[in-house]
Amino acid sequence: MNSASPCATCPKHDSGFCGAILGNSQTGSNDTSDWQNHFVVAAGRQALASQQATPDVYVLCHGWAFRFLQLPDGRRQILHFLLPGDLFSISLLFRDRVHFSVKALTPIQVSAMKRTEVQSKIMRNPATALPALAQSCAGQTETLEKVIAALGLCSAEERIASLFLYLMKRIADQTVIRENRYPFPLRQQDIADAVGLTAVHVSRILGTFRERGITDLSNGVLEVLNIRELQRLSPLN
Template sequence: MAKHSETTFASTCVTCPHRETGFCGTLLESSSGDSKAGRQPGWQHFVTARADEQIVVRNQAYDDVFVLCTGWAFRYFQLSDGRRQILKFLLPGDLFSPIAIFEGTFHFSVKALTDAQVSGFARSEIGAKCLANPNVQSAIANSCIADNRDATELLTALGQLSAEQRIAYLLLHLMQRVATRNVIREQRYPFPLRQQHIADAVGLTSVHVSRVFSLFRDRRILTLSEGVLQVSNPPELERIGSLR
Protein backbone atom coordinates (compact mmCIF):
# COMPACT_ATOMS: atom_id res chain seq x y z
CA MET A 1 0.00 0.00 0.00
CA ALA A 2 1.10 3.55 -0.70
CA LYS A 3 1.27 5.80 2.34
CA HIS A 4 0.71 9.57 2.33
CA SER A 5 1.26 12.33 4.87
CA GLU A 6 -1.44 14.12 6.83
CA THR A 7 -1.25 17.21 4.61
CA THR A 8 -1.38 15.35 1.27
CA PHE A 9 -5.11 14.73 1.51
CA ALA A 10 -6.02 17.61 3.82
CA SER A 11 -8.72 18.82 1.43
CA THR A 12 -10.13 15.28 1.14
CA CYS A 13 -11.49 15.34 4.69
CA VAL A 14 -12.87 18.86 4.28
CA THR A 15 -14.89 17.93 1.18
CA CYS A 16 -15.66 14.31 2.10
CA PRO A 17 -19.41 13.61 1.60
CA HIS A 18 -19.34 11.12 4.50
CA ARG A 19 -17.79 13.50 7.01
CA GLU A 20 -21.10 14.50 8.58
CA THR A 21 -22.40 10.94 9.04
CA GLY A 22 -19.26 8.90 9.66
CA PHE A 23 -17.26 8.41 12.84
CA CYS A 24 -14.33 10.33 11.42
CA GLY A 25 -16.50 13.45 11.02
CA THR A 26 -17.12 13.57 14.77
CA LEU A 27 -13.45 12.91 15.45
CA LEU A 28 -12.26 15.66 13.11
CA GLU A 29 -14.85 18.09 14.46
CA SER A 30 -13.47 17.50 17.95
CA SER A 31 -10.04 18.40 16.58
CA SER A 32 -11.10 21.57 14.79
CA GLY A 33 -10.03 23.76 17.69
CA ASP A 34 -6.76 21.96 18.28
CA SER A 35 -3.53 23.69 17.42
CA LYS A 36 -0.92 21.87 15.39
CA ALA A 37 1.33 21.97 18.40
CA GLY A 38 -1.33 20.26 20.53
CA ARG A 39 -1.72 17.29 18.23
CA GLN A 40 0.30 14.14 18.33
CA PRO A 41 2.68 14.12 15.33
CA GLY A 42 1.28 11.88 12.62
CA TRP A 43 -2.08 11.54 14.38
CA GLN A 44 -3.74 11.03 10.97
CA HIS A 45 -2.35 9.58 7.77
CA PHE A 46 -3.69 8.07 4.55
CA VAL A 47 -2.98 4.91 2.60
CA THR A 48 -4.19 3.82 -0.81
CA ALA A 49 -4.80 0.23 -1.84
CA ARG A 50 -5.45 -1.40 -5.18
CA ALA A 51 -8.34 -3.80 -5.67
CA ASP A 52 -7.67 -7.17 -3.96
CA GLU A 53 -4.76 -5.72 -1.97
CA GLN A 54 -4.35 -6.63 1.70
CA ILE A 55 -4.84 -3.72 4.09
CA VAL A 56 -4.94 -5.37 7.53
CA VAL A 57 -3.59 -8.81 8.50
CA ARG A 58 -5.25 -10.87 11.23
CA ASN A 59 -3.39 -11.19 14.55
CA GLN A 60 -1.06 -8.30 13.75
CA ALA A 61 -0.91 -5.23 16.01
CA TYR A 62 -1.58 -1.75 14.63
CA ASP A 63 -1.22 1.63 16.29
CA ASP A 64 -4.00 3.12 14.16
CA VAL A 65 -7.76 2.94 13.91
CA PHE A 66 -8.76 2.78 10.25
CA VAL A 67 -11.68 4.36 8.40
CA LEU A 68 -12.48 3.65 4.75
CA CYS A 69 -12.56 6.92 2.80
CA THR A 70 -13.30 5.77 -0.75
CA GLY A 71 -13.99 2.49 -2.52
CA TRP A 72 -15.16 -0.82 -1.07
CA ALA A 73 -13.33 -3.26 1.21
CA PHE A 74 -14.26 -6.26 3.33
CA ARG A 75 -13.17 -7.79 6.59
CA TYR A 76 -12.84 -11.54 6.72
CA PHE A 77 -11.54 -14.60 8.54
CA GLN A 78 -9.52 -17.17 6.58
CA LEU A 79 -9.21 -20.79 7.67
CA SER A 80 -6.00 -22.81 7.36
CA ASP A 81 -7.40 -24.70 4.36
CA GLY A 82 -7.98 -21.46 2.44
CA ARG A 83 -11.72 -21.15 2.97
CA ARG A 84 -12.82 -17.61 3.72
CA GLN A 85 -15.74 -16.14 5.65
CA ILE A 86 -16.47 -12.52 4.79
CA LEU A 87 -17.66 -10.87 7.99
CA LYS A 88 -18.67 -7.46 6.66
CA PHE A 89 -18.41 -5.36 3.52
CA LEU A 90 -16.98 -1.91 4.26
CA LEU A 91 -18.28 1.21 2.52
CA PRO A 92 -16.97 4.80 2.61
CA GLY A 93 -17.20 6.25 6.11
CA ASP A 94 -17.04 2.84 7.84
CA LEU A 95 -14.66 2.03 10.65
CA PHE A 96 -12.83 -1.22 9.95
CA SER A 97 -14.00 -2.19 13.43
CA PRO A 98 -15.02 -0.11 16.45
CA ILE A 99 -13.32 -2.71 18.68
CA ALA A 100 -10.01 -1.56 17.21
CA ILE A 101 -10.42 1.63 19.21
CA PHE A 102 -9.87 -0.39 22.39
CA GLU A 103 -7.35 -3.04 21.35
CA GLY A 104 -4.47 -2.96 18.92
CA THR A 105 -4.58 -6.50 17.53
CA PHE A 106 -7.02 -7.21 14.74
CA HIS A 107 -8.79 -10.58 14.96
CA PHE A 108 -9.69 -10.48 11.28
CA SER A 109 -8.11 -9.40 8.02
CA VAL A 110 -9.20 -6.59 5.68
CA LYS A 111 -8.78 -6.55 1.92
CA ALA A 112 -9.67 -3.90 -0.68
CA LEU A 113 -12.50 -5.01 -2.94
CA THR A 114 -11.99 -2.04 -5.27
CA ASP A 115 -9.31 0.62 -5.41
CA ALA A 116 -9.61 2.30 -2.03
CA GLN A 117 -8.30 5.07 0.19
CA VAL A 118 -8.04 4.60 3.94
CA SER A 119 -7.49 7.07 6.77
CA GLY A 120 -5.56 5.93 9.82
CA PHE A 121 -6.03 7.74 13.15
CA ALA A 122 -3.64 7.22 16.06
CA ARG A 123 -5.41 5.09 18.68
CA SER A 124 -3.87 7.08 21.51
CA GLU A 125 -5.32 10.29 20.04
CA ILE A 126 -8.79 8.77 19.79
CA GLY A 127 -8.54 7.55 23.38
CA ALA A 128 -7.67 11.03 24.60
CA LYS A 129 -10.55 12.58 22.65
CA CYS A 130 -12.95 9.95 23.95
CA LEU A 131 -12.15 10.92 27.53
CA ALA A 132 -12.50 14.62 26.78
CA ASN A 133 -15.42 14.80 24.34
CA PRO A 134 -18.93 13.34 24.87
CA ASN A 135 -19.62 13.52 21.12
CA VAL A 136 -16.72 11.19 20.41
CA GLN A 137 -17.93 8.85 23.15
CA SER A 138 -21.39 8.80 21.56
CA ALA A 139 -19.99 8.17 18.07
CA ILE A 140 -17.95 5.21 19.35
CA ALA A 141 -20.97 3.79 21.18
CA ASN A 142 -23.15 4.12 18.08
CA SER A 143 -20.53 2.37 15.96
CA CYS A 144 -20.33 -0.51 18.44
CA ILE A 145 -24.13 -0.84 18.54
CA ALA A 146 -24.44 -0.87 14.76
CA ASP A 147 -21.62 -3.38 14.39
CA ASN A 148 -23.18 -5.72 16.95
CA ARG A 149 -26.61 -5.43 15.32
CA ASP A 150 -25.20 -6.28 11.88
CA ALA A 151 -23.28 -9.27 13.26
CA THR A 152 -26.38 -10.57 15.07
CA GLU A 153 -28.54 -10.30 11.95
CA LEU A 154 -25.91 -11.97 9.75
CA LEU A 155 -25.54 -14.84 12.22
CA THR A 156 -29.32 -15.30 12.21
CA ALA A 157 -29.42 -15.28 8.40
CA LEU A 158 -26.61 -17.83 8.11
CA GLY A 159 -28.13 -20.11 10.71
CA GLN A 160 -31.81 -20.00 9.77
CA LEU A 161 -32.37 -18.88 6.17
CA SER A 162 -32.29 -20.82 2.91
CA ALA A 163 -29.72 -20.03 0.23
CA GLU A 164 -32.18 -17.86 -1.66
CA GLN A 165 -33.14 -16.00 1.52
CA ARG A 166 -29.52 -15.49 2.61
CA ILE A 167 -28.57 -13.86 -0.68
CA ALA A 168 -31.71 -11.69 -0.70
CA TYR A 169 -30.95 -10.63 2.87
CA LEU A 170 -27.38 -9.65 1.96
CA LEU A 171 -28.51 -7.68 -1.08
CA LEU A 172 -31.18 -5.82 0.92
CA HIS A 173 -28.67 -4.98 3.66
CA LEU A 174 -26.13 -3.63 1.18
CA MET A 175 -28.75 -1.77 -0.86
CA GLN A 176 -29.83 0.09 2.25
CA ARG A 177 -26.27 1.02 3.14
CA VAL A 178 -25.39 2.03 -0.42
CA ALA A 179 -28.49 4.22 -0.65
CA THR A 180 -27.33 6.30 2.34
CA ARG A 181 -24.14 7.17 0.45
CA ASN A 182 -25.33 7.52 -3.15
CA VAL A 183 -28.21 8.96 -5.13
CA ILE A 184 -30.09 5.89 -6.38
CA ARG A 185 -32.18 6.17 -9.53
CA GLU A 186 -34.44 3.51 -11.02
CA GLN A 187 -33.33 0.99 -8.39
CA ARG A 188 -29.81 0.77 -9.88
CA TYR A 189 -27.14 0.27 -7.23
CA PRO A 190 -23.34 0.35 -7.64
CA PHE A 191 -22.35 -3.19 -6.72
CA PRO A 192 -18.75 -4.27 -7.36
CA LEU A 193 -19.08 -7.69 -5.66
CA ARG A 194 -18.30 -10.82 -7.63
CA GLN A 195 -20.19 -14.05 -7.06
CA GLN A 196 -17.30 -15.43 -4.99
CA HIS A 197 -17.56 -12.49 -2.59
CA ILE A 198 -21.26 -13.17 -2.13
CA ALA A 199 -20.58 -16.89 -1.68
CA ASP A 200 -17.97 -16.20 1.00
CA ALA A 201 -20.34 -13.85 2.82
CA VAL A 202 -23.34 -16.22 2.97
CA GLY A 203 -21.61 -19.58 3.28
CA LEU A 204 -22.38 -20.98 -0.18
CA THR A 205 -20.41 -22.00 -3.25
CA SER A 206 -20.11 -19.61 -6.18
CA VAL A 207 -21.99 -22.18 -8.29
CA HIS A 208 -24.93 -22.06 -5.87
CA VAL A 209 -24.85 -18.26 -5.88
CA SER A 210 -24.95 -18.29 -9.69
CA ARG A 211 -28.02 -20.51 -9.63
CA VAL A 212 -29.84 -18.21 -7.22
CA PHE A 213 -29.06 -15.14 -9.34
CA SER A 214 -30.32 -16.98 -12.41
CA LEU A 215 -33.51 -17.73 -10.49
CA PHE A 216 -33.90 -14.10 -9.47
CA ARG A 217 -33.33 -13.02 -13.07
CA ASP A 218 -35.86 -15.51 -14.45
CA ARG A 219 -38.43 -14.33 -11.89
CA ARG A 220 -37.69 -10.74 -12.91
CA ILE A 221 -36.64 -9.72 -9.43
CA LEU A 222 -33.15 -8.42 -10.21
CA THR A 223 -30.08 -8.66 -12.41
CA LEU A 224 -26.39 -8.09 -11.66
CA SER A 225 -24.22 -6.99 -14.56
CA GLU A 226 -21.01 -4.96 -14.95
CA GLY A 227 -20.97 -3.79 -11.35
CA VAL A 228 -24.59 -2.62 -11.26
CA LEU A 229 -27.42 -4.29 -9.35
CA GLN A 230 -30.73 -3.58 -11.07
CA VAL A 231 -33.70 -4.40 -8.84
CA SER A 232 -36.92 -4.82 -10.81
CA ASN A 233 -39.18 -6.05 -8.01
CA PRO A 234 -38.13 -4.60 -4.62
CA PRO A 235 -41.23 -5.86 -2.74
CA GLU A 236 -40.54 -9.45 -3.77
CA LEU A 237 -36.87 -9.17 -2.82
CA GLU A 238 -37.96 -7.75 0.55
CA ARG A 239 -40.41 -10.61 1.02
CA ILE A 240 -37.70 -13.20 0.40
CA GLY A 241 -34.86 -11.68 2.39
CA SER A 242 -36.35 -9.70 5.27
CA LEU A 243 -35.70 -10.94 8.80
CA ARG A 244 -38.76 -9.07 10.07
Protein backbone atom coordinates (compact mmCIF):
# COMPACT_ATOMS: atom_id res chain seq x y z
CA MET A 1 0.00 0.00 0.00
CA ASN A 2 1.18 3.52 -0.70
CA SER A 3 2.15 5.66 2.29
CA ALA A 4 -0.83 7.94 1.63
CA SER A 5 -3.95 6.00 2.56
CA PRO A 6 -7.05 6.64 0.44
CA CYS A 7 -9.05 6.40 3.67
CA ALA A 8 -7.69 9.76 4.81
CA THR A 9 -9.84 11.68 2.32
CA CYS A 10 -12.64 9.17 1.70
CA PRO A 11 -16.15 10.61 2.35
CA LYS A 12 -17.19 7.20 3.74
CA HIS A 13 -14.44 7.14 6.37
CA ASP A 14 -16.71 8.24 9.20
CA SER A 15 -19.93 6.46 8.23
CA GLY A 16 -21.31 2.95 7.95
CA PHE A 17 -19.03 -0.03 8.34
CA CYS A 18 -15.86 1.97 7.66
CA GLY A 19 -16.84 4.53 10.29
CA ALA A 20 -17.38 1.77 12.83
CA ILE A 21 -14.03 0.15 12.11
CA LEU A 22 -11.84 3.12 11.19
CA GLY A 23 -13.54 5.91 13.11
CA ASN A 24 -11.19 5.70 16.07
CA SER A 25 -8.14 4.78 14.00
CA GLN A 26 -5.43 7.26 13.23
CA THR A 27 -5.83 6.70 9.50
CA GLY A 28 -4.00 9.65 8.05
CA SER A 29 -1.62 10.49 5.25
CA ASN A 30 1.20 8.43 6.76
CA ASP A 31 -0.84 5.35 7.68
CA THR A 32 1.20 2.25 6.75
CA SER A 33 -0.67 -0.31 8.86
CA ASP A 34 -0.16 -3.92 7.83
CA TRP A 35 -3.77 -4.94 8.53
CA GLN A 36 -5.27 -2.92 5.68
CA ASN A 37 -4.33 -2.44 2.05
CA HIS A 38 -5.94 -1.03 -1.08
CA PHE A 39 -5.97 -2.35 -4.62
CA VAL A 40 -7.60 -1.47 -7.93
CA VAL A 41 -9.44 -3.69 -10.41
CA ALA A 42 -10.11 -2.81 -14.03
CA ALA A 43 -13.65 -2.74 -15.38
CA GLY A 44 -14.82 -6.19 -16.40
CA ARG A 45 -12.29 -8.05 -14.23
CA GLN A 46 -13.02 -10.17 -11.18
CA ALA A 47 -12.06 -8.84 -7.77
CA LEU A 48 -12.91 -12.07 -5.95
CA ALA A 49 -13.60 -15.61 -7.20
CA SER A 50 -16.00 -18.21 -5.86
CA GLN A 51 -14.38 -20.66 -3.42
CA GLN A 52 -11.37 -18.37 -3.03
CA ALA A 53 -9.86 -18.49 0.45
CA THR A 54 -9.01 -15.09 1.89
CA PRO A 55 -7.94 -13.65 5.26
CA ASP A 56 -9.59 -10.32 4.47
CA VAL A 57 -12.85 -8.40 4.65
CA TYR A 58 -13.45 -6.19 1.62
CA VAL A 59 -15.09 -2.77 1.25
CA LEU A 60 -15.66 -1.04 -2.08
CA CYS A 61 -14.06 2.41 -2.02
CA HIS A 62 -14.75 3.74 -5.52
CA GLY A 63 -16.67 2.60 -8.59
CA TRP A 64 -19.37 -0.01 -9.18
CA ALA A 65 -19.16 -3.79 -8.80
CA PHE A 66 -21.53 -6.70 -8.31
CA ARG A 67 -21.67 -9.94 -6.36
CA PHE A 68 -22.83 -12.98 -8.33
CA LEU A 69 -23.17 -16.74 -8.60
CA GLN A 70 -22.33 -18.57 -11.84
CA LEU A 71 -23.43 -22.04 -12.91
CA PRO A 72 -21.04 -24.45 -14.69
CA ASP A 73 -22.81 -23.76 -18.02
CA GLY A 74 -22.08 -20.03 -17.72
CA ARG A 75 -25.48 -18.81 -16.57
CA ARG A 76 -25.12 -16.04 -14.01
CA GLN A 77 -27.28 -14.57 -11.26
CA ILE A 78 -26.31 -11.14 -9.98
CA LEU A 79 -27.07 -11.07 -6.28
CA HIS A 80 -26.23 -7.50 -5.34
CA PHE A 81 -24.80 -4.34 -6.90
CA LEU A 82 -21.99 -2.81 -4.84
CA LEU A 83 -21.49 0.95 -4.47
CA PRO A 84 -18.85 2.87 -2.51
CA GLY A 85 -18.94 2.07 1.19
CA ASP A 86 -20.45 -1.40 0.68
CA LEU A 87 -19.03 -4.57 2.19
CA PHE A 88 -18.55 -7.24 -0.46
CA SER A 89 -20.45 -9.48 1.97
CA ILE A 90 -20.93 -9.49 5.71
CA SER A 91 -20.28 -13.26 5.61
CA LEU A 92 -16.56 -12.54 5.18
CA LEU A 93 -16.47 -11.36 8.78
CA PHE A 94 -17.01 -14.96 9.83
CA ARG A 95 -15.84 -17.19 6.96
CA ASP A 96 -12.51 -17.43 5.16
CA ARG A 97 -13.87 -18.85 1.90
CA VAL A 98 -16.43 -17.16 -0.34
CA HIS A 99 -19.36 -18.85 -2.08
CA PHE A 100 -19.75 -16.00 -4.60
CA SER A 101 -17.68 -13.97 -7.03
CA VAL A 102 -17.30 -10.19 -7.36
CA LYS A 103 -16.76 -8.40 -10.68
CA ALA A 104 -16.00 -4.76 -11.43
CA LEU A 105 -18.59 -2.93 -13.52
CA THR A 106 -16.36 0.15 -13.69
CA PRO A 107 -12.75 0.60 -12.56
CA ILE A 108 -12.88 0.09 -8.80
CA GLN A 109 -10.74 0.60 -5.72
CA VAL A 110 -11.10 -1.83 -2.84
CA SER A 111 -10.04 -1.76 0.80
CA ALA A 112 -8.94 -5.15 2.15
CA MET A 113 -8.85 -5.42 5.95
CA LYS A 114 -7.52 -8.40 7.89
CA ARG A 115 -10.47 -10.32 9.31
CA THR A 116 -8.80 -10.95 12.67
CA GLU A 117 -8.05 -7.26 13.14
CA VAL A 118 -11.58 -6.24 12.13
CA GLN A 119 -13.03 -8.74 14.61
CA SER A 120 -10.71 -7.36 17.29
CA LYS A 121 -11.81 -3.79 16.59
CA ILE A 122 -15.46 -4.82 16.79
CA MET A 123 -14.90 -6.46 20.17
CA ARG A 124 -13.06 -3.39 21.48
CA ASN A 125 -15.80 -1.00 20.38
CA PRO A 126 -19.09 -2.96 20.28
CA ALA A 127 -21.33 0.04 21.01
CA THR A 128 -20.35 1.60 17.68
CA ALA A 129 -19.47 -1.43 15.58
CA LEU A 130 -22.39 -3.75 16.28
CA PRO A 131 -25.16 -1.31 15.22
CA ALA A 132 -23.28 -0.65 11.96
CA LEU A 133 -22.95 -4.38 11.33
CA ALA A 134 -26.60 -4.97 12.18
CA GLN A 135 -27.66 -2.26 9.73
CA SER A 136 -25.47 -3.74 6.99
CA CYS A 137 -26.82 -7.24 7.65
CA ALA A 138 -30.43 -6.05 7.69
CA GLY A 139 -29.95 -4.10 4.47
CA GLN A 140 -28.42 -7.06 2.64
CA THR A 141 -31.16 -9.39 3.90
CA GLU A 142 -33.94 -7.03 2.80
CA THR A 143 -32.39 -6.65 -0.65
CA LEU A 144 -32.03 -10.40 -1.16
CA GLU A 145 -35.59 -11.07 0.00
CA LYS A 146 -36.91 -8.53 -2.50
CA VAL A 147 -34.83 -10.16 -5.25
CA ILE A 148 -36.39 -13.52 -4.39
CA ALA A 149 -39.89 -12.01 -4.42
CA ALA A 150 -39.28 -10.26 -7.74
CA LEU A 151 -37.93 -13.39 -9.42
CA GLY A 152 -40.79 -15.50 -8.10
CA LEU A 153 -43.77 -13.18 -8.47
CA CYS A 154 -43.14 -10.19 -10.72
CA SER A 155 -43.52 -9.64 -14.45
CA ALA A 156 -40.57 -8.55 -16.58
CA GLU A 157 -41.64 -4.90 -16.46
CA GLU A 158 -42.11 -5.05 -12.68
CA ARG A 159 -38.68 -6.62 -12.16
CA ILE A 160 -36.86 -3.98 -14.18
CA ALA A 161 -38.85 -1.11 -12.66
CA SER A 162 -38.05 -2.42 -9.16
CA LEU A 163 -34.35 -2.70 -9.99
CA PHE A 164 -34.28 0.83 -11.39
CA LEU A 165 -36.01 2.34 -8.36
CA TYR A 166 -33.77 0.44 -5.93
CA LEU A 167 -30.58 1.60 -7.64
CA MET A 168 -31.89 5.14 -8.12
CA LYS A 169 -32.37 5.48 -4.37
CA ARG A 170 -28.91 4.13 -3.66
CA ILE A 171 -27.32 6.44 -6.24
CA ALA A 172 -29.21 9.46 -4.90
CA ASP A 173 -27.94 8.68 -1.38
CA GLN A 174 -24.38 9.01 -2.66
CA THR A 175 -24.41 11.80 -5.22
CA VAL A 176 -26.36 14.87 -6.31
CA ILE A 177 -28.87 14.01 -9.05
CA ARG A 178 -29.83 16.67 -11.56
CA GLU A 179 -32.66 16.57 -14.13
CA ASN A 180 -33.55 13.00 -13.08
CA ARG A 181 -30.40 11.65 -14.75
CA TYR A 182 -28.61 8.87 -12.87
CA PRO A 183 -25.16 7.43 -13.58
CA PHE A 184 -25.97 3.85 -14.56
CA PRO A 185 -23.07 1.74 -15.86
CA LEU A 186 -25.10 -1.47 -16.28
CA ARG A 187 -25.22 -3.19 -19.66
CA GLN A 188 -28.40 -4.92 -20.79
CA GLN A 189 -26.80 -8.28 -19.94
CA ASP A 190 -26.12 -7.07 -16.39
CA ILE A 191 -29.76 -6.08 -15.99
CA ALA A 192 -30.82 -9.43 -17.43
CA ASP A 193 -28.62 -11.35 -15.00
CA ALA A 194 -30.00 -9.37 -12.07
CA VAL A 195 -33.68 -9.86 -12.88
CA GLY A 196 -33.66 -13.37 -14.39
CA LEU A 197 -34.42 -12.45 -18.00
CA THR A 198 -32.59 -12.68 -21.32
CA ALA A 199 -30.76 -9.67 -22.72
CA VAL A 200 -33.18 -9.69 -25.68
CA HIS A 201 -36.16 -9.48 -23.34
CA VAL A 202 -34.52 -6.67 -21.36
CA SER A 203 -33.86 -4.76 -24.60
CA ARG A 204 -37.53 -5.09 -25.51
CA ILE A 205 -38.69 -3.80 -22.11
CA LEU A 206 -36.25 -0.89 -22.18
CA GLY A 207 -37.57 0.02 -25.62
CA THR A 208 -41.12 -0.10 -24.29
CA PHE A 209 -40.19 2.12 -21.35
CA ARG A 210 -38.63 4.62 -23.77
CA GLU A 211 -41.64 4.60 -26.12
CA ARG A 212 -44.03 5.12 -23.19
CA GLY A 213 -41.96 8.02 -21.86
CA ILE A 214 -41.00 6.30 -18.60
CA THR A 215 -37.20 5.94 -18.77
CA ASP A 216 -34.38 6.18 -21.29
CA LEU A 217 -31.17 4.24 -20.67
CA SER A 218 -28.27 5.16 -22.92
CA ASN A 219 -24.55 5.93 -22.71
CA GLY A 220 -24.33 4.91 -19.07
CA VAL A 221 -27.07 7.29 -17.93
CA LEU A 222 -30.60 6.42 -16.80
CA GLU A 223 -32.96 9.33 -17.48
CA VAL A 224 -36.25 9.07 -15.62
CA LEU A 225 -39.02 10.70 -17.63
CA ASN A 226 -42.06 9.64 -15.59
CA ILE A 227 -41.24 8.69 -12.00
CA ARG A 228 -44.87 8.11 -11.04
CA GLU A 229 -45.38 5.54 -13.79
CA LEU A 230 -42.11 3.82 -12.88
CA GLN A 231 -43.24 3.63 -9.25
CA ARG A 232 -46.65 2.32 -10.31
CA LEU A 233 -44.95 -0.53 -12.17
CA SER A 234 -42.97 -1.62 -9.12
CA PRO A 235 -44.87 -3.52 -6.40
CA LEU A 236 -41.75 -3.86 -4.24
CA ASN A 237 -40.78 -0.21 -3.69
